[in-house]
Amino acid sequence: MKTYLKEKIGNSGLFTGRKGEISYFLNWTEGIKREISMSMAVLSRRKTGKTALMQRLYNLIFEKNTEVIPFYYEVREGKQWVADFCQDFYLTYIYQYIAFKTRKPEYVRMSQSSKKNFAEARISSQEVGKYLTEDIEKTESLVKEGRSGLLWDAVRETPRTLGDWKDEFVVQMIDEFQFLNSEIYWDDAKTNQASDLAAGYLHTAEYKNAPLLVSGSWVGWLMNDLTTMLPGRFITWHLEELPKDEAIEMVFRYSLIYAIPVSENTAYLIAQLSEGNPFYISALFQSRS
Numbered sequence: 006m007k008t009y010l011k012e013k014i015g016n017s018g019l020f021t022g023r024k025g026e027i028s029y030f031l032n033w034t035e036g037i038k039r040e041i042s043m044s045m046a047v048l049s050r051r052k053t054g055k056t057a058l059m060q061r062l063y064n065l066i067f068e069k070n071t072e073v074i075p076f077y078y079e080v081r082e083g084k085q086w087v088a089d090f091c092q093d094f095y096l097t098y099i100y101q102y103i104a105f106k107t108r109k110p111e112y113v114r115m116s117q118s119s120k121k122n123f124a125e126a127r128i129s130s131q132e133v134g135k136y137l138t139e140d141i142e143k144t145e146s147l148v149k150e151g152r153s154g155l156l157w158d159a160v161r162e163t164p165r166t167l168g169d170w171k172d173e174f175v176v177q178m179i180d181e182f183q184f185l186n187s188e189i190y191w192d193d194a195k196t197n198q199a200s201d202l203a204a205g206y207l208h209t210a211e212y213k214n215a216p217l218l219v220s221g222s223w224v225g226w227l228m229n230d231l232t233t234m235l236p237g238r239f240i241t242w243h244l245e246e247l248p249k250d251e252a253i254e255m256v257f258r259y260s261l262i263y264a265i266p267v268s269e270n271t272a273y274l275i276a277q278l279s280e281g282n283p284f285y286i287s288a289l290f291q292s293r294s
Contacts, residue, residue, distance in 0.1 A: 022251030049244035052284035246281035
């Protein structure tokens with residue numbers, strides 16, 4: 006598999022297992038084309054591979070090149086002004102959209118750059134069509150006008166509305182979803198917290214042409230947001246530890262990549278002691294002792 010979206014895991018060979026999850030979510034993605042797939046939330050404690058799973062799904066969907074456009078966005082921890090956040094969110098989608106439509110991976114890499122701007126996006130959009138250039142111009146005008154509420158409504162709806170306009174389908178993968186309500190502020194001074202920003206998805210998440218696949222490292226926090234602000238909008242999926250056979254496979258694969266030989270008995274022991282936690286297995290091979 007070719008890597009289009011840079012994966013945090015690093016060497017693509019380090020991704021191991023999750024066969025059941027990959028199969029399920031690829032089938033769920035296929036269901037988007039029939040508009041039968043409901044928005045979903047992946048729940049699990051930290052360091053169990055949620056981000057790795059979502060980024061691998063992005064690359065698999067992009068490579069399959071079917072009718073579903075993948076979009077991946079990670080909400081960063083740390084205070085952000087809503088205008089900066091909306092611009093970054095929007096341009097990330099636009100560049101990933103252009104990448105999929107043109108089949109040029111360099112646009113995916115541009116989507117991950119912190120230096121994205123509207124001027125360059127307008128130029129790049131000409132490879133796709135006038136409709137995209139016009140959408141970029143309209144969104145840029147909202148940024149300049151400083152109309153934060155309308156701006157968030159517009160950029161949040163962009164994947165769905167563009168898809169509806171062009172009869173296309175989108176899967177929206179938003180990592181660290183819980184930070185929407187805690188890290189975004191309505192004012193540039195970052196004193197007025199946008200504590201209900203995620204509530205906007207009460208409407209957006211219901212559309213089947215661009216459903217969401219969200220995740221978060223803080224399970225209780227994320228579940229509180231989903232149940233209080235977005236009731237009935239998401240199906241939850243609990244990401245468990247790796248099954249024993251996949252944990253053993255991971256041990257042997259890491260053994261080859263890190264050039265650290267392990268016996269069959271040692272591999273079984275590591276898989277058992279780590280309880281199938283990918284982070285523990287990875288940490289063991291990177292330890293100094």
